[in-house]
Amino acid sequence: MGENVVGTYYYPPSAAAMDGVELGHATAGSKIFDDDGRPRRNGTMWTASAHIITAVIGSGVLSLGWAIAQLGWVAGPAVMVLFSLVTYYTSSLLSDCYRSGDPVTGKRNYTYMDAVNANLSGFKVKICGFLQYANIVGVAIGYTIAASISMLAIGRANCFHRKGHGDPCNVSSVPYMIIFGVAEVFFSQIPDFDQISWLSMLAAVMSFTYSVIGLSLGIVQVVANGGLKGSLTGISIGVVTPMDKVWRSLQAFGDIAFAYSYSLILIEIQDTIRAPPPSESAVMKRATVVSVAVTTVFYMLCGSMGYAAFGDDAPGNLLTGFGFYEPFWLLDIANAAIVVHLVGAYQVFCQPLFAFVEKWAAQRWPESPYITGEVELRLSPSSRRCKVNLFRSTWRTAFVVATTVVSMLLPFFNDVVGFLGALGFWPLTVYFPVEMYVVQKKVPRWSTRWVCLQMLSVGCLVISIAAAAGSIAGVMSDLKVYRPFKGY
Numbered sequence: 001m002g003e004n005v006v007g008t009y010y011y012p013p014s015a016a017a018m019d020g021v022e023l024g025h026a027t028a029g030s031k032i033f034d035d036d037g038r039p040r041r042n043g044t045m046w047t048a049s050a051h052i053i054t055a056v057i058g059s060g061v062l063s064l065g066w067a068i069a070q071l072g073w074v075a076g077p078a079v080m081v082l083f084s085l086v087t088y089y090t091s092s093l094l095s096d097c098y099r100s101g102d103p104v105t106g107k108r109n110y111t112y113m114d115a116v117n118a119n120l121s122g123f124k125v126k127i128c129g130f131l132q133y134a135n136i137v138g139v140a141i142g143y144t145i146a147a148s149i150s151m152l153a154i155g156r157a158n159c160f161h162r163k164g165h166g167d168p169c170n171v172s173s174v175p176y177m178i179i180f181g182v183a184e185v186f187f188s189q190i191p192d193f194d195q196i197s198w199l200s201m202l203a204a205v206m207s208f209t210y211s212v213i214g215l216s217l218g219i220v221q222v223v224a225n226g227g228l229k230g231s232l233t234g235i236s237i238g239v240v241t242p243m244d245k246v247w248r249s250l251q252a253f254g255d256i257a258f259a260y261s262y263s264l265i266l267i268e269i270q271d272t273i274r275a276p277p278p279s280e281s282a283v284m285k286r287a288t289v290v291s292v293a294v295t296t297v298f299y300m301l302c303g304s305m306g307y308a309a310f311g312d313d314a315p316g317n318l319l320t321g322f323g324f325y326e327p328f329w330l331l332d333i334a335n336a337a338i339v340v341h342l343v344g345a346y347q348v349f350c351q352p353l354f355a356f357v358e359k360w361a362a363q364r365w366p367e368s369p370y371i372t373g374e375v376e377l378r379l380s381p382s383s384r385r386c387k388v389n390l391f392r393s394t395w396r397t398a399f400v401v402a403t404t405v406v407s408m409l410l411p412f413f414n415d416v417v418g419f420l421g422a423l424g425f426w427p428l429t430v431y432f433p434v435e436m437y438v439v440q441k442k443v444p445r446w447s448t449r450w451v452c453l454q455m456l457s458v459g460c461l462v463i464s465i466a467a468a469a470g471s472i473a474g475v476m477s478d479l480k481v482y483r484p485f486k487g488y
Helices: 015-022 045-056 059-095 112-119 122-163 174-187 193-225 242-259 263-270 280-313 328-364 390-409 413-440 448-479
Strands: 375-377 386-388
Touching (some): 059 193, 059 242, 059 448, 112 263, 112 413, 122 413, 174 328, 193 328, 263 280, 328 390, 386 390, 413 448
């Protein structure tokens, strides 16, 4: 009934089919299937590292120059290293939760939600689900904003080249958001992760493309300036008010936190690693070391060069804030790469939410032809017939439309990026991995390890609340001068 529509997405086979294979009865020693009856996994430390780097290095890297400008040469890099260490440690804790019980033969948890469900109470599972999917909605809105700004920047760069830098070249971002939304409506009809792998690989190439261009332009600007700009403490009091300095510094924390967020998909990445030995958790920990180290070096270079090139005037988005005007064609290439990357990234992050809603609907109304049925369509007499699920088409289209409209109302890239980082960092990157590790490893309450873990969790909670407050203050400030649906 629903298995032809939802069951093929990326959820485990039915419980009846799984009972034997989970116990190892059906596939022990098989060269084709793993111990859970799924096709044999072939992922390695290197493929897992590549997946993480692809997911982590996104448009958030372009705001790191602005973030370091708020904190200065001392605190900026220090905060970046701090978040990298926290991300590495909590990711290691989370990787231990991929299997319940024995790290080699225990039952697999295929998703973040499965891991939480296997280790924590029902109420915490619901809280985790709410935060995870709310974060995905926020990411969709943030990516729509970022993509429209990059498309708008292409038009403005060409305008500045033709008319000179003194021309305001005012352009509305609304048409570009609509264009991005239409593209996402089309791509959102792709049913599952397996069928968007080509889009994900293309997006990964694009992310490195625009990051390298931004880094190169920063280096050229530093050479042209004859030295490094910036100060030890960041943007000066006087350039901004003391209160603005506080709020902007807190927002910078959120931007940096967002730049390291990948816990939402860590378990899914670990589920691609080949079966033991060595255990998946051991391989994943090595992959985490490699990917976090590479990402941190890359972030340090991009963020530091952005600050070194522009100092206190570092733009919120290195390629769209018009710190650079020329060569305009290179800026166009970089911003086009951002748009292509965000088209793919939007789908990668939203697929879990799409599948969750469709699975729930199929379980709630299993007899409904609208929910579980398919309609055959033929685009032309000579084309092959394709099957379309009406619920999937309408629900995903409605989701894209809703996130696009919200993006039109709140086009504040830096503030939205900071808020997303704060919203998802503590609960999904720190709290749940720590709590699951405590339960799985049976860490005694009030032991030294338990106290240290709780101190880490509380410290990150304080940072998240402060960063969220800074981003909200930034949004409130932007709302004072912004008119929805008007010019840029």
